[in-house]
Amino acid sequence: MRNPRGVGAIVALGLSVAVANAALAQSPPNDRAIDVQTFEYAIGPKALFTVSDAEVAAKRQLAVDALITFMTAPFKIYNVDPETNEVGEERTTVVESITSAQLTVAYGIDDRIQVGANLPIIFALTGEGLMASTGMPDPNGLSVTGLGDLVLEGKMRFHRDGSLRLGAIGQLSIPTSVGSNESQFIGDNLPTVRAKLAAQYDTGRVSLGANTGVILRKPRTIYDSTIGQQLTWGAGAAVRLTNKFSLIGEGFGRAGLPDFSLDASPLEVIGGLRLYATNAVAVVVGGGAGLVKGIGSPESRFFVSIGYSPDVRDTDGDGIANARDKCPMVAEDRDGWEDDDGCPDDDNDGDRRPDDEDKCPTVAEDLDGFDDDDGCPELDNDGDKFADLQDKCPNDAEDGKEPQPTDGCPAHLRDSDGDGLNDVFDKCPSAEEDMDGFEDGDGCPEADNDNDGVADAADKCPLCPEDKDGFEDGDGCPETDNDRDGIADAQDKCPMEAESINGIKDDDGCPDTGGQQVVALDGDRLLIGKIPTLAGASLTPAGTQIVDQVALLMNRHPEVTKWLIALAQPKADAAKKLADAIKARLVAKGVPAAHLEVLGAAGPAKIGGVVQERGEEGAFVCPAGKEVQQRPETIPAPAMPVKSEPALPPKDSTTKPTPAPQPQSDEIEID
Known part of the structure; x- marks a missing residue:
């Protein structure tokens, strides 16, 4: 009898002593050359996990993977009631866990054929073991380490039409399984032959895949289960969420021939993530579980892998493999300038002049408005042997005349004091104009604009002369009401004493007694x-x-x-x-x-x-008629340096002045 999940052989309980004695008198099968690991990592470049792509590695492309997997309880034996065929309690956990690795390698022969191999390594296979005569645990338990069977593979893609690809895969396992404890359950002791078809359909970021095939080998019977010829199948989907990250899910299994017994028909589902650390390196993390109790179908599984598959194709034919080519679709121009990056350099020196028009393709044009179309830098535009960076007149040759024979400027363009006014117009060619907005066109600095004897640097009112009345004369501002009593000094009989507001001669500027404020x-x-x-x-x-x-x-x-x-x-x-x-x-x-x-x-x-x-406390306003007037300029004032201004508002926007605060109500309370 077979149980619903078939991860172990099925045990029938005898209902009579005679039946039991007859069973004990026989020698039950005990062929342990069975590989209970049904998870076989796909060989070569892949979109899924165990489901092989129909596509093959590119010509001369090498693809290597190293996978570690851990699974639990892939082989159990249960009690079965022979009358009702119902599965009872678990009798023996033959294999409790397996920790193993798989090393795969693939190589592209041409654009249609790939060869490869998969070598399993068993780090630890542990369990209760099996007494074949009783179906009970082995008193010595089970512990195995060793190598599994090497699988050799050839794959051919025989159809490609748009997003659909079809391929055929042939495999041969070599009985290389060798390990401790008689190498139980880690491989076959004879070669096996495997064949399958692969279909793959890619739609943008989604990739669908399916495999179906057969395993041909010598049948092996252990206790009440036989593992022989099997159909194999698998299907899955991968969704590439980003260029670096994929989400993958798949299911795979086997079906025992010819009766499709559950013991020989494991079924498993897995899911995981694939992260592309680089274009050539991928990291996989995943897990899954068996859905039935067939031999090899675990209660749980976890796996992790790292793969290396450089893109050795040369799509643009420039001799640089895609994996190293920064422009895989555009050929390198091979002009001796950065030819190893795979990108054509149409403007080697980056001066915005195409190399085929650039007279100096490896030296950047200086873009200073002088002969900029030839692509060559002109370091001395005027040819006066003074480099432009040090030449105050880079486009006008030096004439060697005093007083500045080496500044790069001819006399009529020279600005000896650097105030922006050429010497021929500058009344003070050796003294820099102060550029304070007052009579700046003559080239001479005005240290005291209002000529009140207080230098502008210390003058709070540089355009309004001090009144020199002995009261605060050092600040440069005229004090028209020294005592600040509201009566101008000109009408104030007591300019240094404030008027008292009391109704008695309040307009003479002198303090009075009496009266009433x-x-x-x-x-x-x-x-x-x-x-x-x-x-x-x-x-x-x-x-x-x-x-x-x-x-x-x-x-x-x-x-x-x-x-x-x-x-x-x-x-x-x-x-x-x-x-x-x-x-x-x-x-x-x-x-x-x-x-x-x-x-x-x-x-x-x-x-x-x-x-x-x-307003501002104490804000000064120059009395009418007192402000200094500038004399008319006899020569145009040089342009002042202009600071960058904020961007102008859109044409349809209107800048409105901030309105002055208004009373909140027309009603005013008067105390």
Whole structure:
């Protein structure tokens, strides 16, 4: 009887003592010249694992693989009930595990024929062994190491049509199996003959393969199982996820002839990865398991391999093998320039001049705008014996005239001080122009643009002369209001003492006692203690005095660029009239209209203000009429060096100025 998975011989239990005695009286078969390893790594270049390609190695191509595999329980014996033919408990694990290697080599004879070989090496085959008389474990166990049977192979591809390839494979195993413990289960002691057909279909990144064939050998019987002639088959698919990485799955098995017994019909599925470390080196990792209990079908399997298969073809016929050819589809030009890389060098020197038009194909053109079409570098364009890299006028010959007879420039093009202005136009040919945007066309440096006695390097206002009034005269800026009381020094009777805002002679610039201060600035809040009054459409004298105090305070803070005053009167028209009158008076007292907004609204009478915007603290503005004016240039100023600017926006884009902050509401609370 045979069990469903057939990894071992099947044992029938006798139901009577007579039957048992009769069985013991016989001498059961015990031929152990069986190879329980059914995983045979394909010989030569391959897309799958055990399924051979229909394609062959290229002419003179060598392909070598080294594989190590470990599998468990490929041979077991089970108890079987002879009445029901049901498989019972496991009786003996004849072979528990095998650790082995396979070395394969293949060589391409021509574009259609390949020869190769596979040599198994058994590192360790272990198990319980088998007592042939009882089917029970051998008390001495089983342990074997040695060599397996050498398999010689010839392959021919006989059909190729687009993506489809067909091939025929013939193999002969040589009984080289030799090892310890009588070489049990590692090979045959007679030659075997094998033949199979291979089909392969490639579609881009997917490769499909299938094999079918036969093994012809002497039948071997051990206990209740016979291993003889077998049909072989295998099929699989490989998906190349990237140029370096493939995912592979396949199934393979054998079918015992003539009765297709399960013991002689192992079946296994495996899967794994193939990584192409280089174009010639591939690493494989995979595993699998048997699906039935035929002899040779393991409970589990793991394998790893490394293969070397250089591409010795020369597709472009330039004498450089594809494996070393960086341009395998385009022939090397063999011009003596980097001829070992396999790529034609149409422009050896990389100067963008094709070699067939380049007068100096191995020396790069200097691309300096002078005779650049001939492909040769002109190191001295003007022929004055001064190399262009050191020649200030590389395209105009030196005339040898003083004061710079060796700078490479003729006198009319010479720029002795290097300020970009030729000496013939330069009023100071030996002194470099300072290029500060002030009278730069004369070639002379202006150390003090505004002639105020403060050098530009130390002058905070180089175009606005210092007023020399004994107050902070070292900074180069005129101080028009020394005491910063909002009254210009020209009208200030006490320019070094700040006016006190108290309603008593607030316009003379001198501090006074008495009176009352009705305005103050608390942070950004403008406090106005009294509401100005109107007489008709104009401010009353008392109202004018209040507004003048506001103006004086505002003028003390030139850094404020936006003031807002809000007021309320019982009637809206009265509020508007008062707002207009206040603004007019503030502007008259020197507050810039652009810095001022006065709003009026109906409501309980009140007034207040706020700072809305501030500029740079202490920003200086040269008084009108004081700024130094440049004299007209008598000669054009040389071009200033221009820094690279950011890319311009697209034509349909519009750059808008950032709007000034606006009040969040038209309603302003007045304390």
